Amino acid sequence: MLDVLTGFLVVIFVIALGFGVGRLRLLGPGSVYTLNMFVFWIALPMMLIHFLSDADLAQLFGVNFAVVAISTLGAGAVGYAGYRFIAGKSRSNSLVAMLASSYCNGTHLGIPLMAHLIGDPTVTLPVVMFQVGFYGPLSVMMLDLSSEKRASHGLIRELVLSILRNPLIIGAVTGIGLALLKQNTGFVLPKLLAEPIAMVSNATVAVALIAFGMSMAEVKVLQKGLSPVRSVFAASLVKTVVHPFIAWLLGAFVFGTSGSLLLAMVLIAALPTGQNVFTYAQRFGVNTVLARDTVVIATALSLPAMAIIVVLLG
Structure with missing residues (x-):
């Protein structure tokens, strides 16, 4: 626990x-x-x-995936019901x-954090696969159906292509x-390929966290008269x-x-709101301030929340 x-x-x-x-705007x-x-990219x-080529695939898509899917849908239902029926907002805003x-911010923050904290970034793969392959596309279609700013008729095709072109999906596949080749034939990547992959992989955590810190320095949130402060904190706490x-x-x-x-x-579930939420909200012109501010506030709350989780479960 002390190490974590x-x-x-x-x-x-x-x-x-x-x-x-x-x-300081040094860069x-x-x-x-x-x-x-x-x-x-x-x-x-x-x-x-680098990590999946030696991973136990049975552990990746078993209980972990089920908990990711059910807990995500459960937390989403709480957020939707609260905003729709307690705050009395529209369906699109509630989505x-x-x-x-x-x-979850399972990519830019989740993968580096899990790689550093528990030494295994592959535990984030179920949340990445679930969100990119199912939850994100489904939510976009629901927003398209409920929003006044309807997207183009080629929405489904666009979603499918975005999944197929996603570098994380390509890397995961x-x-x-x-991993399957290694388990069935004993094949491993030659050193000429494996070492450059490992070298670039090792840069991920530091670069991702530096970029994340830099992005936090550029954002202004909870502006008076513009931001729905109570809703932002409610969504962040959920x-x-x-x-x-x-x-x-x-x-x-x-x-x-x-x-x-x-x-x-539990640590994966405690990851803050992903930047994609703001992207989706901005695309349909719906509740963009809530989305943007929740990304920042949830991120600020997530690190102490995750530290408490480690103390309780570590």
Whole structure:
């Protein structure tokens, strides 16, 4: 447990370093975007290939995937019901609140955090696959049906192509293919390919956290008269408290897991709201301020929430 808590302090230090770099603008304009694109298109896929090629695939798509799916849908239902029936908002606005309460930052923050904290980024693969392959596309279609700003008639085709072109899906499928080859034939990547993949993979955590800290330095949230402050904090608390609590109930009492697997599942559920929520909201012109502010506030709440989870379950 002490090692994981120390890992949190290291993560906070690197994020703070990125925040300072962002405040001082040491890397110039547009640097956050460039670093994020490096992480998303190159480093994260390489990390998935590197770790998945030696992974136990049975553990990736068993209980972990079930807990991810059910807890995400449960937290989303809480967020939707609260915004729709308590706050009295429209269906489209409530769908954004649903996503803000349940859609994890499983890529840019989740993979680096799990790689550093528990030494296995592949535990985030179920949430990546579930969100990219099912939850995200389904939510976009629901937003399209309920929003006044309807998307183009080629929405389904666009969604399918976006999944097929997603570098994380490509990296995951490649890694799974290599793992199956190794299990069935003993094949391993030659050193000439394996070492560059490992080298780029090792850069993921530092670059992702630096970029994340820099992005936090550029965002202004909870602006008076513009931001729905109560709803932002409500969605953030559902994401960082209710979502991991549901995952813990499922993992411990429904599926009977314990130890490091239970800890990993609860930590993944405690990840903050993903940036994609703001992207979806902006695309349909619905509840964009709630989406943007919840991403930031949930991120600020997630690290102490995850530290408490480690203390309780570590």
